[in-house]
Amino acid sequence: MxxxxxxxxxxxxxxxxxxxxxxxxxxxxxxxxxxxxxxxxxxxxxxxxxxxxxxxxxxxxxxxxxxxxxxxxxxxxxxxxxxxxxxxxxxxxxxxxxxxxxxxxxxxxxxxxxxxxxxxxxxxxxxxxxxxxxxxxxxxxxxxxxxxxxxxxxxxxxxxxxxxxxxxxxxxxxxxxxxxxxxxxxxxxxxxxxxxxxxxxxxxxxxxxxxxxxxxxxxxxxxxxxxxxxxxxxxxxxxxxxxxxxxxxxxxxxxxxxxxxxxxxxxxxxxxxxxxxxxxxxxxxxxxxxxxxxxxxxxxxxxxxxxxxxxxxxxxxxxxxxxxxxxxxxxxxxxxxxxxxxxxxxxxxxxxxxxxxxxxxxxxxxxxxxxxxxxxxxxxxxxxxxxxxxxxxxxxxxxxxxxxxxxxxxxxxxxxxxxxxxxxxxxxxxxxxxxxxxxxxxxxxxxxxxxxxxxxxxxxxxxxxxxxxxxxxxxxxxxxxxxxxxxxxxxxxxxxxxxxxxxxxxxxxxxxxIPEIEGPINTLKLKSPHTRSNIGDIIRGDSDISFPTDVLLIDNLDSFTENIANSIVKLGFSVRIVDGRPKSHSDPNTKIKYWLENFTPKSIIIGPGPSRPEQSQITMEIAKLAVEGKIVTDGKHIPVLGLCLGHQALGLAVGWDLIESPKGAVHGVPSIIKHDNYGLYTKLDSPLILMRYNSLILIPKNEFMICDAWDNEENLVMGIRHPIFPVFGIQFHPESVGSPQGYELILSFLEQEPVLIDPISNNRQVRRP
The missing domain is CATH 3.60.120.10 (Anthranilate synthase)
Structure with a gap:
């Protein structure tokens, strides 16, 4: 017409x-x-x-x-x-x-x-x-x-x-x-x-x-x-x-x-x-x-x-x-x-x-x-x-x-x-x-x-x-x-x-x-749309099991989850987004077992979200299983990344304290992050400019996790990793427009290798606090 x-x-x-x-x-x-x-x-x-x-x-x-x-x-x-x-x-x-x-x-x-x-x-x-x-x-x-x-x-x-x-x-x-x-x-x-x-x-x-x-x-x-x-x-x-x-x-x-x-x-x-x-x-x-x-x-x-x-x-x-x-x-x-x-x-x-x-x-x-x-x-x-x-x-x-x-x-x-x-x-x-x-x-x-x-x-x-x-x-x-x-x-x-x-x-x-000024804001760049031919797929929900899943992404009601998914697919990996805080109650262990058996993901990202990790039973259970060496497919412990809320969940899972930051909340601020050049950071510059969105901060109480990244004054824990398993936590947002090297950090995680699990030695090595 x-x-x-x-x-x-x-x-x-x-x-x-x-x-x-x-x-x-x-x-x-x-x-x-x-x-x-x-x-x-x-x-x-x-x-x-x-x-x-x-x-x-x-x-x-x-x-x-x-x-x-x-x-x-x-x-x-x-x-x-x-x-x-x-x-x-x-x-x-x-x-x-x-x-x-x-x-x-x-x-x-x-x-x-x-x-x-x-x-x-x-x-x-x-x-x-x-x-x-x-x-x-x-x-x-x-x-x-x-x-x-x-x-x-x-x-x-x-x-x-x-x-x-x-x-x-x-x-x-x-x-x-x-x-x-x-x-x-x-x-x-x-x-x-x-x-x-x-x-x-x-x-x-x-x-x-x-x-x-x-x-x-x-x-x-x-x-x-x-x-x-x-x-x-x-x-x-x-x-x-x-x-x-x-x-x-x-x-x-x-x-x-x-x-x-x-x-x-x-x-x-x-x-x-x-x-x-x-x-x-x-x-x-x-x-x-x-x-x-x-x-x-x-x-x-x-x-x-x-x-x-x-x-x-x-x-x-x-x-x-x-x-x-x-x-x-x-x-x-x-x-x-x-x-x-x-x-x-x-x-x-x-x-x-x-x-x-x-x-x-x-x-x-x-x-x-x-x-x-x-x-x-x-x-x-x-x-x-x-x-x-x-x-x-x-x-x-x-x-x-x-x-x-x-x-x-x-x-x-x-x-x-x-x-x-x-x-x-x-x-x-x-x-x-x-x-x-x-x-x-x-x-x-x-x-x-x-x-x-x-x-x-x-x-x-x-x-x-x-x-x-x-x-x-x-x-x-x-x-x-x-x-x-x-x-x-x-x-x-x-x-x-x-x-x-x-x-x-x-x-x-x-x-x-925008007038030019000094400081981290000058590192921000407008980014053109991605044009790589090997871009991955995004699958939302857990009902269709026919699509392959490279990364299982746990959505905790955050407003940045889709950005994390897009960062992943731009790097050529497929990602499946599933609810970490579903509208109706479901048993966390049953849900996690279903995901691992049906999707066999190569890695898991526990996404950010509002409030404390305890609001999401699924997030807390994945964190506990990860630090115990029990996120396993095909006999191997797959890499797990806790991002912001997920990072905090990993700390709580090993008995660390989670408190209001003594230096105050930081949200939407490109910040200087220092690290130890190991784990996720082996190929990255130090320091990095990365976007922070956090009010709470982990306080170490034992050595079940290793601190490997800090704020500019090296007082606040910004990153952790497990001493045995490929389990990592980051208290910042690499997917943000305020993280100019964020894609490199995400790729570093996606390239982590799973760890072969010996059930007998694993039971001896992992202690639950």
């Missing part, structure tokens, strides 16, 4: 908004509306704006009727309730002149299955002219609280039963504004009313109205700065205990609004233009979203998927010189760089679930300076698996890691506990997809106003925050949340979140290179 289209020259400043107002025919909306509006200078992120026609098919996602099973568990203490037994309610509706008629209702287990309903209703148009969007696909919003159906988790603080969580519309016609060419194109199904009107009457639109700034109307309600600061300290304590590396806390501002949210969106476009801005209005549900988002969650086209994590934030300066000094300060900040690099690692992990093995890479690293704040921004991209559905793609990335934390599942659970309420639209996503053509793009809803209509006026809510890491300062985090919210609260209430006496600077949008 071939879409129809027609192109016109443009004569107004914001034609997409002008077209919306033309179709509306009144000051305020009276039916469903959506625009995807790129603002600011034209860049590689902001080339197009879009207006869809929404009068076709609508899909609504609702909070199901359920009873929350409250207990005494705490995600801030490492307790995660895996699995989600509640079915998502999905309604399919068709448009008629009087509104929407429900034609089907579904109850589905996952977000992927919900999206599949939309995919089944797509119109399969071909993209013969390489347009950025096609008719017959879907567009809309996925609210943050749909995360339970993408990551598979139970939470305590959920929306009220029946709450609208997301909306998708099939759009059979789109207006496209090519901002660089300044041209308007309508593309649609044949005989669509919008196209017929354009063919008959040409393009006739007027300049839209931009409303002047509000005088201060009222101060929205919010928690106190002191409460915000206490929560930052609570999060840092959980980080110190090892339960996660980063958590993104969001603070709310809410109150009645002086005017319609459409006016607030117009002021946002004027005062805070952004590449991924959006306006959404669901007429019969009184729900509105006005967003000035600068962040992309994902884009797919021609078989390539990309994402752009934003993490690391400083204010703009009052002059060019002050701006540049602040940029150097931001890049020199261990805290800001740590926040950013761990998100790059997380995004690589998420993309690796849906991409060809070895194709995911860190492709871009720069500063994007907006009107009031400036950010560190990276690009991560990969080649999609052939014929993959969009439901799988969005489920792998949603919600974005930059607004949850790391590891993602652990941080989502902890966010729900400490924020004590659902998030609604904020940090969800608005965008579009056409699965048949492989085109999609979704933002992340930060810098966003969510509004609900009341009997007499609209009620608005703005939420903003930041990534809390071990190096966070509570007062600085409070200020950062205020910076981020300022432009949106100003557009909504005329209130700049506490900056009324000293205005934040408003500067032009810029895209800038």
């Amino acid at each position: 071939i879409p129809e289209f027609r192109t016109f020259s443009n004569s107004v400043e914001n034609p997409i908004v002008s077209l919306l107002e033309k179709y509306r025919g009144s000051e305020f909306p009276n039916h469903d509306e959506l625009i995807l509006n790129s603002g600011g200078p034209v860049t590689d992120l902001s080339g197009y704006s879009f207006l869809p026609c929404l009068q076709s098919v609508r899909i609504l996602f609702f909070e199901p009727l359920s009873e929350t099973d409250l207990d005494n568990s705490s995600a801030l203490q490492g307790d995660i309730k895996l699995g989600n037994n509640n079915l998502l309610t999905v309604l399919v509706q068709k448009y008629n002149l009087s509104g929407w008629d429900t034609v089907n209702e579904y109850q589905v287990e996952t977000l992927e299955k919900a999206i599949k309903i939309a995919e089944s209703l797509e119109l399969p148009y071909q993209n013969i002219a390489d347009y950025p969007i096609l008719p017959g696909g879907f567009t809309g919003i996925l609210g943050y609280d749909l995360n339970r159906w993408s990551v598979g988790i139970n939470l305590d603080h959920n929306p009220q039963d029946g709450t609208l969580l997301g909306v998708l519309w099939r759009s059979d016609a789109w207006w496209i504004h090519d901002r660089e060419a300044d041209q308007l194109t309508i593309i649609s199904v044949p005989n669509h009313p919008w196209l017929e009107e354009a063919n008959s009457n040409g393009l006739s639109i007027m300049e839209n109205n931009i409303f002047s700034p509000l005088e201060s109307f009222s101060v929205p309600e919010s928690e106190s700065d002191a409460s915000h600061a206490r929560k930052v300290d609570t999060i840092k304590e959980s980080i110190r205990q090892g339960h996660f590396y980063q958590l993104n806390y969001g603070r709310k501002w809410s109150g009645n609004m002086p005017s319609h949210p459409w006016h607030a969106f117009q002021r946002m476009m004027e005062g805070n233009p952004s590449p991924f801005a959006s306006w959404l209005y669901v007429h019969d549900h009184g729900w509105s979203i006005a967003s000035a988002s600068p962040e992309r969650l994902l884009k797919t086209n021609k078989g390539i998927v990309s994402t752009r994590p934003i993490k690391g934030t400083y204010p703009r300066g009052n002059s060019l010189e002050e701006d540049r000094n602040l940029q150097v300060e931001m890049v020199s900040s261990e805290k800001e760089i740590a926040e950013h690099l761990m998100l790059v690692d997380l995004k690589k992990h998420d993309l690796s679930k849906i991409c060809e093995p070895g194709s995911v890479h860190w492709s871009d690293f720069r500063i994007e300076a907006l009107s009031t704040v400036q950010h560190l921004v990276s690009g991560v991209s990969g080649k999609l698996i052939s014929n993959i559905d969009f439901g799988k793609i969005i489920s792998a990335l949603f919600p974005g890691g930059s607004i949850t934390g790391c590891p993602k599942i652990a941080s989502i659970a902890a966010i729900n506990e400490i924020e004590e309420s659902p998030r609604g639209a904020w940090t969800g996503s608005i965008g579009h997809f056409h699965s048949n053509s492989g085109i999609s793009e979704f933002n992340i809803l930060i810098r966003t106003l969510e509004s609900h209509s009341g009997p007499n006026q609209w009620h608005g809510r703005v939420q903003a925050g930041g990534g809390i890491v071990i190096g966070s300062n509570s007062s600085s985090e409070v200020e950062e949340a205020r910076w981020k919210a300022a432009a949106i609260t100003d557009s909504t209430w005329g209130f700049r979140t506490g900056f009324s006496t000293e205005e934040l600077p408003k500067r032009d949008v810029e895209i800038l290179p």
Whole structure:
């Protein structure tokens, strides 16, 4: 099927908004509306704006009727309730002149299955002219609280039963504004009313109205700065205990609004233009979203998927010189760089679930300076698996890691506990997809106003925050949340979140290179996708035993597991990923025996994860068997590597202590590692630069393991090996973007030889503490 289209020259400043107002025919909306509006200078992120026609098919996602099973568990203490037994309610509706008629209702287990309903209703148009969007696909919003159906988790603080969580519309016609060419194109199904009107009457639109700034109307309600600061300290304590590396806390501002949210969106476009801005209005549900988002969650086209994590934030300066000094300060900040690099690692992990093995890479690293704040921004991209559905793609990335934390599942659970309420639209996503053509793009809803209509006026809510890491300062985090919210609260209430006496600077949008500074950050290199012909395979799960397994990788709910797998396959080895913390209980010994007998792996990697090793019975049992010389296939003890949590498990298995690091937690920091040039390190330089993610540290208590790597001061144990068996532990992440020689270390492990086991002498040699 071939879409129809027609192109016109443009004569107004914001034609997409002008077209919306033309179709509306009144000051305020009276039916469903959506625009995807790129603002600011034209860049590689902001080339197009879009207006869809929404009068076709609508899909609504609702909070199901359920009873929350409250207990005494705490995600801030490492307790995660895996699995989600509640079915998502999905309604399919068709448009008629009087509104929407429900034609089907579904109850589905996952977000992927919900999206599949939309995919089944797509119109399969071909993209013969390489347009950025096609008719017959879907567009809309996925609210943050749909995360339970993408990551598979139970939470305590959920929306009220029946709450609208997301909306998708099939759009059979789109207006496209090519901002660089300044041209308007309508593309649609044949005989669509919008196209017929354009063919008959040409393009006739007027300049839209931009409303002047509000005088201060009222101060929205919010928690106190002191409460915000206490929560930052609570999060840092959980980080110190090892339960996660980063958590993104969001603070709310809410109150009645002086005017319609459409006016607030117009002021946002004027005062805070952004590449991924959006306006959404669901007429019969009184729900509105006005967003000035600068962040992309994902884009797919021609078989390539990309994402752009934003993490690391400083204010703009009052002059060019002050701006540049602040940029150097931001890049020199261990805290800001740590926040950013761990998100790059997380995004690589998420993309690796849906991409060809070895194709995911860190492709871009720069500063994007907006009107009031400036950010560190990276690009991560990969080649999609052939014929993959969009439901799988969005489920792998949603919600974005930059607004949850790391590891993602652990941080989502902890966010729900400490924020004590659902998030609604904020940090969800608005965008579009056409699965048949492989085109999609979704933002992340930060810098966003969510509004609900009341009997007499609209009620608005703005939420903003930041990534809390071990190096966070509570007062600085409070200020950062205020910076981020300022432009949106100003557009909504005329209130700049506490900056009324000293205005934040408003500067032009810029895209800038990362300034050069001294230190380990200069060792970081953007890496091209792997192109070796002998790349290995990744197998996920333990049900299919037909594939050969070089490496058995134990997944302990970490957000870097897929990166480890990709490092392995790039070196020509196959890897099988299995659950170390399964959703349902299984006997560890039975499971391990099944893996060894059916997969006969050549080596095992016990992967990293949140909290302590004792949270994973399988991990602890493998560690105990490894130090006893009992990880045996074909009469030989195969090599075992404990990575981070796995390293800690090996230490515990021989009776060592595991304590909070006396020098403090280190997460997302490229660090100097010294070693003894033996074991894994015989062919490697000393010292090495390797990425650390650890809060806990092993304290040797005996000689059952040998310490062979340390931190720069040689006070903390960073590596261990067994004196007899090929069993190794490392307290760092060689797969990370912050480990320039990491591949060499992984290859060193993969080249280790198994050790022939003599059962009689083995029983004499191995002592269990």
